[in-house]
Amino acid sequence: MTRRARRRAFLRWLAATGLTLPALPALHAFADNHAAPTDLDVFLAALLQQLFPHPALDAAVYGQGGQILAGAADADPGLRGLIVAGWAALDAAGDGPWLDRSPGARRAVLEASVDTPFFQVVRGLGGLIFYSLPEVWALVGYQGPSFEKGGYLARGFDDIDWLPEPEHGD
């Protein structure tokens, strides 16, 4: 499957996530880590930082997320159009480009746009992408794939120590 086809398939998956049981993306598989960031990458990285601000994370992590989200937009003209138009609206709502404003000013404009399709799409899709980055997994305490490590049987699957032992049910 080509990268483009994989992205398309991935977008179909994203469309389905509102209903599926746990099926999480390892989106780093879609990242193109070696390309220079485009303006859209930079904008989306700044947007992700506003949406999901984790003080302990390096800016490069948001950069990676921005690139993946931009890649998804490359594969879907409708998504790209929505993002570009949303970006223009953020720029128009205030003085000067949104990217040049203070974090507080950026946030204020976003707060006024939460009901727009643009915001809802970048929030939903951006969250799935961002919270699939291994660096973010490490931050939140998710350990990810386990087959190669023999599962969690010997790695704490039952190590909770602050609850009473359950009895077998009747």
Added chain:
Amino acid sequence: MAIELDDTGAVVIVGSGAGGGTLAGELCARGVRVVLLEAGPRIPSSEFRNDEAFAFQQLSWRDPRQATGTWATARLSPDTPAWMVKAVGGSTLHWNGLSYRIQPREFRARTEYGAIDDANLADWPLSAEELDPYYSAAEKRLGVTGTHGIPAHPPNNNFRVLAAGARRIGYRQVANDRQAINSEPRDGRPACLQLGFCNQGCRIDAKWTAANSEVPRAERTGRLDLRPGAMALTITVNEKGRVDGVIYSDSEGRRQRQRARVVCVAGNAIETPRVLLNSATAAWPDGLANSSGQVGRNYMHHVAALAFAVFERPVHMHRGITVPGTVFDESGHDPARGFAGGYLMEAAAAGPAFLSALIDPGGWGPDFAALMERYDHMAGVLLNGEDLPREDNRVSLHSSAKDQHGLPIPVVHVDEHTNDVAMREHFFRQVRRLYEAVGAVDVRDPLPLSSAHNLGTCRMSAKSGDGVVNRFGQTHDIDNLFVSDGSQFTTSSSENPTLTIVALALRQAEYLAGELGRRNL
């Protein structure tokens, strides 16, 4: 073995999941030759990955579909009404392994609940007592923990939180057995290593699937002709009004016709009615075997939702079996709660990405980020409740949109019943009490979910006008046409459906082999 296309002596089964795969395994064991048509590929377990995006693309049924109606699915994912697998083994590749029997009273839903407005309730034409030996055989076959001397798994962290909270608020029926996941080596498959990726195709085959158990069982008899990549399009009928073949698109995209002595349809409750509706002829203008008008109707999918709670100390819900155990105390019928039927509370885990979409839909900014940083302090629980059959909740054919084979795509329409909404709200209240009783600092009510359970669209009925199939899954209209999956369910019950699908398939195989032997078919 290869069975010729013009061989008129074989049973043709459409679909290789819990219903079709098990039926193939049992029919072959009983000496019947079977052609098994499976729309998806055969995927070796060694190709499964602990990677949920990859697994979704690898396993999911993604042919075009449409969801309509008032259910959240129509708004959130209008192109994907349900999460199903398209591969040999069907949705047993991503099932969680919970193997619960339908409760005796649930087989009598119409009698027990009485008439309910805007619902099309009926009793099953089958009792728990009649199904009991087949349930027992199914439990043995699947290696269900807590049956036949098979030990339960040790409880994982996520289940232990649920169990402790349940007991604190007075619940007593809490159990982590009844799973078709090996707790010790059995049937040539190893014991579970608590990988935490039950939904991505069990990489080590500790979990029973039709692909790792039933299809190989059928193959060992030398009587199975398995055809992966074979999408059934229509079923053909002869001049005597009996079915005589299946037209399918093969793995090369060529159209083929396999002749058949008997056809059994087990494509999941969306594709099964679809193939019957797509097989309409002059003699069957409303779809094959649809004199009742019930083909595609009474679609059920369980009242489903996922709730998460945050604790002061770590949980690590992602470690181990994805759905590790259940609270059964709300599974009875108690109208005082404001709804008919019951529900199960099943511990369930999600990873961070999926969680970001569920725990606080639309949430963002510092508070949301801080919440996500508590990921490893969270526990989760899934609602699996009985939803009511409604005639207008149905699978129908789209008026214009076609799939890659040129056939109308399925439209899945669901308008939620007030009973579904009341049940979900009750669940949220109980979950909040339960988790707060063991120290939850934050309990979140998520969006309702569609589950992966598709049921009822060719339902079993005593009278031919009330449903599509009889108590053996044989269509009322055509004696050599059977339905062999969850489409047969008269009501959804509150239990996960797979064990019942398997038990019905074993019973149907016995009946079918007997009828073939008596030359009644």
